[in-house]
Amino acid sequence: MVVKKGHRQRQAEATKAQIAAAARTLFATQGYVGTTIAAIADAADIPAPTIYSAFGGKAAILRAIAWGVVGTLDVDRAHDEALAHPDPRSALRLVANLQRRQHEQMYDVIDIYQEAARTDPDIAEDLRTIAGNRERAFRRQVEAVAAHLAPGIDVDAGVAIYLTLVLPEVYRTLVIERGWTADRYEQWLAGALITQLLRPPA
Amino acid sequence: MVVKKGHRQRQAEATKAQIAAAARTLFATQGYVGTTIAAIADAADIPAPTIYSAFGGKAAILRAIAWGVVGTLDVDRAHDEALAHPDPRSALRLVANLQRRQHEQMYDVIDIYQEAARTDPDIAEDLRTIAGNRERAFRRQVEAVAAHLAPGIDVDAGVAIYLTLVLPEVYRTLVIERGWTADRYEQWLAGALITQLLRPPA
Known part of the structure; x- marks a missing residue:
């Protein structure tokens, strides 16, 4: 059975993907320790509170990036x-x-x-x-x-x-x-x- | 020609070796970033100002450790x-x-x-x-x-x-x-x- 995703869920996933993509670039260029949520917010053009509520913190963003890639392999x-x-x-x-x-x-x-x-x-x-x-x-x-x-x-x-x-x-x-x-x-x-x-x- | 080292120079070298040995253990166990000069002073039982005047800082201690080993190889x-x-x-x-x-x-x-x-x-x-x-x-x-x-x-x-x-x-x-x-x-x-x-x- 395929469960259709609602508009709100698709939008939330797109936001998370946008955050993850911006974070991946920053982590790779500035280092994980050197990257703040504020910098990710800037680069993704998404407010920091949205990032906190979507992920909770940097570690969760990093995990999401990793799982996203592993899934394709x-x-x-x-x-x-x-x-x-x-x-x-x-x-x-x-x-x-x-x-x-x-x-x-x-x-x-x-x-x-x-x-x-x-x-x-x-x-x-x-x-x-x-x-x-x-x-x-x-x-x-x-x-x-x-x-x-x-x-x-x-x-x-x-x-x-x-x-x-x-x-x-x-x-x-x-x-x-x-x-x-x-x-x-x-x-x-x-x-x-x-x-x-x-x-x-x- | 062999230049004999004076007592003061031998003592200074022994002090440096003592600092380097204590620092090597701390760097390896606590990490370089996590090791302070104060902790090295404690472990070597040598006052922090003596460490600063002998080496200048952590990077110089690390270099001295490396050169000491390389010399023996x-x-x-x-x-x-x-x-x-x-x-x-x-x-x-x-x-x-x-x-x-x-x-x-x-x-x-x-x-x-x-x-x-x-x-x-x-x-x-x-x-x-x-x-x-x-x-x-x-x-x-x-x-x-x-x-x-x-x-x-x-x-x-x-x-x-x-x-x-x-x-x-x-x-x-x-x-x-x-x-x-x-x-x-x-x-x-x-x-x-x-x-x-x-x-x-x-």
Whole structure:
């Protein structure tokens, strides 16, 4: 059953989206700590009291930004596709594609989260939850290719290496600082996952 | 010619070392921004005015900590040894050993620097200088093995990959978060540098 949204609800969502977009730009350029609700109000052209009543505070705005992006990525379906792939190399290539899309769509948001976590305990808690979920997903991927792991690499070691290769700082170094295309990053990541985790093909 | 240090100079150096040691612990546990000169004075049991006159401020203390550690690592000699090695695999193993010693001795200092750079422009400038020096040293290493680079990897790509593999965040993930020994990290790093940069042996 599709529930039709009323005019008022659509308007409230549009306002929230406008606030979130303005905040995302400010967080990325001025820093999370350096951005005030007043500055977001100015940039979004929406009164500060409306922002407080729509979100409550900066942390809630940041969460809304993150959830908005995550929703478009369809992370669970992408992980399931990789898990279902019978060929371990192709599975890791699908994983690399998902990581590329995640970084491409929300590298700035992850960076803001990490900065915000230093001063906001709720955001730090969010980040721990996200890290836990990511690790569980990565572990399932490594377990799915366990029969093909390189000598000396058990599932724990595979997960540890996986976690380092997909670090946002690695994406930042290659794409943001060195100007690699996202495509080149994806190819590199797929190759690195394959050569570091899997037994060479016979 | 060895210049003998006078008693007063030795005493001044001992005081500075005592301040630096107390500050390093506080920076690492309370954060750079969260540590006051008063707290350092308390922890070092040295009056705050003495700290101000010995260093001038927190940034100078942080620099002294970093230079103190860097001095013990003999980085230039280690890089020269790697550059001089005729076998490219052995050269990259020497590089991995240097990186392991750097992270082992000063991972906490690098982490403090990165935090401090977010709020202190002088520290941010320091960090840019350090990053520039590191990259120049890495580029010389990659140029030294240029004849052995894998297909598709030119010197620029080699430097970019090198920079990602030696990131402090990679060390943090493997050693600090996953409990790998420094030895295992060094073996992994050597293997990753070799397989990602060099042509497989014929």
